[in-house]
Amino acid sequence: MPDDVVAKLQELAEKETVPIAKTLYATYKRNQELAAELNRPACQDTGVLQYFVKCGTKFPLIDDLEVLLKEATVIATVNSPLRHNSVETFDEYNTGKNVGKGTPTVYWEIVPNCDTCEIDTYMAGGGCTLPGHAMVLMPGDGYEGVTKFVLERMTSYGPNACPPFLVGVGVATSVDTAAVLSKKALMRPLGSHNPNANAAKMEKLLEDGINSIGLGPQGFTGNSSVLGVHIENTARHPSTIGVAVNVGCWNHRRGHIKFDKDLNYTITSHKGVEL
Amino acid sequence: MAKVVLHTPIKDADLENIKVGDIIYLTGHITTCRDVAHRRVIEEGRKLPVDVRNGAILHAGPIVRPIAGQKDKFEMVSVGPTTSMRMEKFEAEFIKETGVKLIVGKGGMADKTCKACQEHKAIFCVFPAGCAVIAATTVEEIEDAQWRDLGMPETLWKSRVKEFGPLIVSIDVHGNNLAEMNRAEFIKKRDKAYETIAPQVGFIK
Numbered sequence: 001m002p003d004d005v006v007a008k009l010q011e012l013a014e015k016e017t018v019p020i021a022k023t024l025y026a027t028y029k030r031n032q033e034l035a036a037e038l039n040r041p042a043c044q045d046t047g048v049l050q051y052f053v054k055c056g057t058k059f060p061l062i063d064d065l066e067v068l069l070k071e072a073t074v075i076a077t078v079n080s081p082l083r084h085n086s087v088e089t090f091d092e093y094n095t096g097k098n099v100g101k102g103t104p105t106v107y108w109e110i111v112p113n114c115d116t117c118e119i120d121t122y123m124a125g126g127g128c129t130l131p132g133h134a135m136v137l138m139p140g141d142g143y144e145g146v147t148k149f150v151l152e153r154m155t156s157y158g159p160n161a162c163p164p165f166l167v168g169v170g171v172a173t174s175v176d177t178a179a180v181l182s183k184k185a186l187m188r189p190l191g192s193h194n195p196n197a198n199a200a201k202m203e204k205l206l207e208d209g210i211n212s213i214g215l216g217p218q219g220f221t222g223n224s225s226v227l228g229v230h231i232e233n234t235a236r237h238p239s240t241i242g243v244a245v246n247v248g249c250w251n252h253r254r255g256h257i258k259f260d261k262d263l264n265y266t267i268t269s270h271k272g273v274e275l
Numbered sequence: 276m277a278k279v280v281l282h283t284p285i286k287d288a289d290l291e292n293i294k295v296g297d298i299i300y301l302t303g304h305i306t307t308c309r310d311v312a313h314r315r316v317i318e319e320g321r322k323l324p325v326d327v328r329n330g331a332i333l334h335a336g337p338i339v340r341p342i343a344g345q346k347d348k349f350e351m352v353s354v355g356p357t358t359s360m361r362m363e364k365f366e367a368e369f370i371k372e373t374g375v376k377l378i379v380g381k382g383g384m385a386d387k388t389c390k391a392c393q394e395h396k397a398i399f400c401v402f403p404a405g406c407a408v409i410a411a412t413t414v415e416e417i418e419d420a421q422w423r424d425l426g427m428p429e430t431l432w433k434s435r436v437k438e439f440g441p442l443i444v445s446i447d448v449h450g451n452n453l454a455e456m457n458r459a460e461f462i463k464k465r466d467k468a469y470e471t472i473a474p475q476v477g478f479i480k
Contacts, residue, residue, distance in 0.1 A: 020443065023298065024403050027441060031406035044338050044353040044407040081352060083338045084427045094426035127358050127381060127404060143476035151469055155461045159454060160358050160382025162404050198478050205475055209468035213461050218403055219382065220443060221457055251405035 001032060001042065002269035004190040005252045008227050012164055021222030028217065028250065043251045045125030046082040049073050049104035052122070052187055056114025060261055065117070066106050073097075073104045082123075107180065115261040120187040123253040128165055131157035134175040134182070134244035143202065146171060146243050147209075153245050154210050159219025162249035164227050166190070167210065170244040171199075171233040178244035185230035186248040187256070189269075192230070199231045206231075217250065227252065280438060284329035285376035287396040293444055295453040299400065300440035301377065304418070305331040306433045309357060311425050313365035316372060324421040325431050327375045333402075334359045334380035336428025339417065351414040351434060355407035356381035359399070367391035379442060383454025393450045400442035413439040 013025035035042035051069050055062055076082055077098040086100035087093065098104070131153050137145045150169055158165075170181030193200040206229040216222020227250070236242065248254070256269040267273050281289055283303030293299060306325045315321045337354035359380030362369075366378065367387040376397050378384075381404040392398060402410060419433035445453045 020296065020298075023441065027403045027406050027409065031403075031409045034408040034412060038408060038412075040408050040411070041338060041353045042408060043405040044336065044355050044411075045357070046338070081338055081340055083336065083353075094428070096426065125405075130358060139479060142479050144473040147472045147476060148469055151465050151472075155458065155465045159457065159461070160360060162381075198476075202476055205472045209472050212468050212471075213464045215461065218401060218443070219454065219457065220401075221460075249405060 001251065002189075002254055002256075003271050004269070005227065005250075006032070008190050009164070009250065012224050012227075016223050018216055018222045020220050021216040024217035024220065041080060041082065042253075043125060043249075044083055045127070046080070046085065047123035047125055047129075047253075048085050049098065050122045050124070050183070051104060051106045052109075052120040052184065053106060054109040054111060054118040056111045056116050058113065058115035058261070059117040059259070060115075061117070061263075069104060069106055070099055073099055107184075116258060118256065118258045121255045121257075122187065122248075124248060125162075125251075128161040128247045128249035131161050131245065131247045132179075132182075134170075134179045134242070136175060137241040137243055139239065139241060141241065146241065147202075147206065149243050150206060150245050151209065151213075154213060154215070154225065158213075158215050158225065158247075161247045162251065163215040163217060163219060163225050164222075164250050165225075166227040166248040166252055167206070167229045168246040168248065169206070169229065169231045170242070170246075171231060171236070172242045173234070173237045173240055174242045175244065177234060178242035179246070181232035181234065182244040182246040185232040186246055186252075187254060188230045190228050194231050194233070196233065199233055203229045203231050278438075281377065283331060285331070286329070287448075290376065290396055290398055290448045293398060293447055294449070295444050295447050295451040295456075297444045298441045299444060300438040300442060301331060301379075302437050302439070303331070303435070304433060305333050305377075305379065305436055305439060306431050307335045307337060307354070308332040308431055309334050309336060309429060310361055311429050312422060312431060313362050313369055315422070317365045317368050323373055323431070325419060325433050327373050329374060329376050331377035331379065332375050334362055334378070337407075337411070337432060339427060339432060349417045349420065349432070351411045351417055351432070353407040354410045354414070356402045356404050358382055359384050363388055370395050370397050383445060383452070383458070385455070386452075389446050389450060389452045389455075392446045393448060396448050398444055398448060399446035401445050402440070402442055410439065413437055
């Protein structure tokens with residue numbers, strides 16, 4: 001679990017006053033300690049792995065990267081071990097290796113004239129994947145409609161999605177553009193803000209608003225509901241507002257690494273971790 | 276307050292005084308049982324190959340690994356509950372069919388399950404999801420593994436556990452459903468939150 005999530009959970013636990021929520025935060029903490037001590041996955045649902053790659057065109061391993069990530073997934077599946085989470089669709093069988101057609105997911109962002117490579121690795125379980133939703137609103141619905149869309153998802157699917165969770169919102173043109181942004185929003189470090197003042201304001205309003213619902217850990221009520229709300233946006237078609245929401249559970253397993261051209265690396269998400 | 280520990284086999288009388296919101300623990304046997312296993316029992320009419328009468332099931336797909344040097348023995352590495360609502364479609368009939376007394380999962384279950392719990396004297400509890408190492412360390416031994424053709428997450432792993440928990444009682448035998456009660460409150464607060472936010476996001480002018 002990244003350092004920012006550990007710190008945020010500690011902060012929420014200290015502020016908590018609901019007895020059942022306090023018990024749950026204490027259980028969360030003990031689980032993370034045991035997981036580290038026994039070197040086991042903290043949550044059994046280790047997800048279908050997703051990699052967000054921001055790669056320079058001059059990075060020496062650019063051609064091999066996708067194959068390497070697939071191999072790394074297989075190795076991690078055996079060594080960690082990770083749960084087997086890749087079921088081939090239509091043929092409906094579990095490959096047993098965590099890789100399959102199109103999995104793990106690799107999202108590419110190519111940076112011209114650059115020789116470094118950054119990778120966010122993300123493991124999301126099924127429970128926090130379920131609230132994911134995208135739709136296209138009419139401009140008349142406005143950002144009020146965006147608000148309503150996000151809030152409704154919080155009460156219908158939120159309690160089951162392992163709160164306090166991180167909420168990613170994408171605002172763009174269509175379901176595909178909004179959906180990718182909403183997942184990308186989950187890769188941002190906690191406490192970061194959208195550079196646009198209105199978007200940042202909406203992040204804060206939604207964070208306070210969803211917290212006021214008081215989902216608490218596991219949806220058994222509490223003083224807070226979220227680790228944060230992150231909005232990512234692009235320009236939109238004048239006739240549409242594409243909106244999507246994605247949720248990352250309290251056990252938010254994200255790692256960020258940056259390589260230079262000689263493969264020296266910096267891990268920004270986990271202090272003191274070495275490969 | 277003394278720790279409440281249920282033991283399998285579970286008798287109806289054991290559940291009588293347990294109420295929603297209580298925290299309990301389980302000692303005895305619990306078998307992982309999720310989507311396809313429920314479907315096989317209810318839709319395909321197959322008999323569950325593990326007897327869970329007066330016993331417990333766990334909506335979970337664990338990570339297990341073979342124990343080196345022992346033939347066909349497995350260690351529980353990481354196990355925690357999955358979304359129980361996926362089993363809502365089958366659970367009432369499953370309770371009736373199998374005689375299970377304790378269902379452990381995540382999130383909430385709905386009216387049909389709640390009614391079946393009242394009628395057949397069973398309860399639904401939530402184990403804190405994401406705390407899979409705590410759960411795994413309460414497993415003393417995996418005693419049986421059936422329907423292995425379903426792969427690691429869906430196999431019926433029958434475990435002997437000691438003080439498995441904390442389990443938060445979400446549906447009791449008296450017709451109470453904590454998740455549904457909470458949800459009604461959440462919706463009221465959500466509507467209030469919308470009224471607060473909406474006037475502040477009129478960015479299209």
